[in-house]
Amino acid sequence: MSNAQRIKFTIKQDGNVTEEVIGSSGDTCVSLTKDLEDRLGKLENRVYNSDYYKTLSTVDDSVEEYTHDSEGC
Amino acid sequence: MSHFSTIRTKIKEKPQLLEALERIGERPNVPFSGMKVVELVITDPDHAEDHPTKEVDVAIGVDSGFKWNQYTETYEFIADKQTWDKNIPIERFLEKLTQQYARMVIHSSIEEKGFVVEEEWEMDDNTIELTAVKWN
Numbered sequence: 001m002s003n004a005q006r007i008k009f010t011i012k013q014d015g016n017v018t019e020e021v022i023g024s025s026g027d028t029c030v031s032l033t034k035d036l037e038d039r040l041g042k043l044e045n046r047v048y049n050s051d052y053y054k055t056l057s058t059v060d061d062s063v064e065e066y067t068h069d070s071e072g073c
Numbered sequence: 074m075s076h077f078s079t080i081r082t083k084i085k086e087k088p089q090l091l092e093a094l095e096r097i098g099e100r101p102n103v104p105f106s107g108m109k110v111v112e113l114v115i116t117d118p119d120h121a122e123d124h125p126t127k128e129v130d131v132a133i134g135v136d137s138g139f140k141w142n143q144y145t146e147t148y149e150f151i152a153d154k155q156t157w158d159k160n161i162p163i164e165r166f167l168e169k170l171t172q173q174y175a176r177m178v179i180h181s182s183i184e185e186k187g188f189v190v191e192e193e194w195e196m197d198d199n200t201i202e203l204t205a206v207k208w209n
Contacts (some may be wrong), residue, residue: 017079020076
């Protein structure tokens with residue numbers, strides 16, 4: 001199944017950056033952006049949305065899966 | 074699924090610093106191979122005899138530039154306020170530069186991860202919005 005991962009960046013006038021990772025499950029989204037955050041500068045804060053522990057479920061999945069990874073998204 | 078991160082940008086990478094300087098209309102002086110620094114003379118009109126000299130790793134003109142600080146691991150900007158002749162204040166110059174630097178680092182980093190830029194806009198408030206996408 002085709003699946004898109006998106007990262008939305010807002011680069012403010014003073015050069016500081018906010019990023020939002022959309023469509024990555026488990027710890028994938030953290031590993032996706034960890035390198036970038038290290039290169040850019042200093043991570044000030046990271047906020048996870050409410051479905052923090054839930055992995056992506058496909059249309060065919062009838063059972064929702066949960067991760068127990070502390071780095072989930 | 075998402076997370077939301079806020080990052081304070083620090084200028085750490087020379088190639089992206091050079092690109093960013095060019096994007097804001099500067100012509101940085103890149104030391105040629107084998108030459109690690111350039112000499113820079115900062116003159117104070119009131120004390121011209123002093124001619125304090127600074128070495129920088131990237132020069133802009135003859136009286137400002139960037140010097141690598143090994144302790145903070147960032148490029149620090151060195152300039153003389155009294156000879157600053159650009160049409161914007163130093164603080165705004167650094168903001169514009171940092172914004173373009175962040176943009177260059179993001180472009181470089183997402184391409185390494187197999188993403189492509191889907192949208193990129195400069196908004197009315199001078200923020201840049203950039204969306205990168207990767208299809209699995």
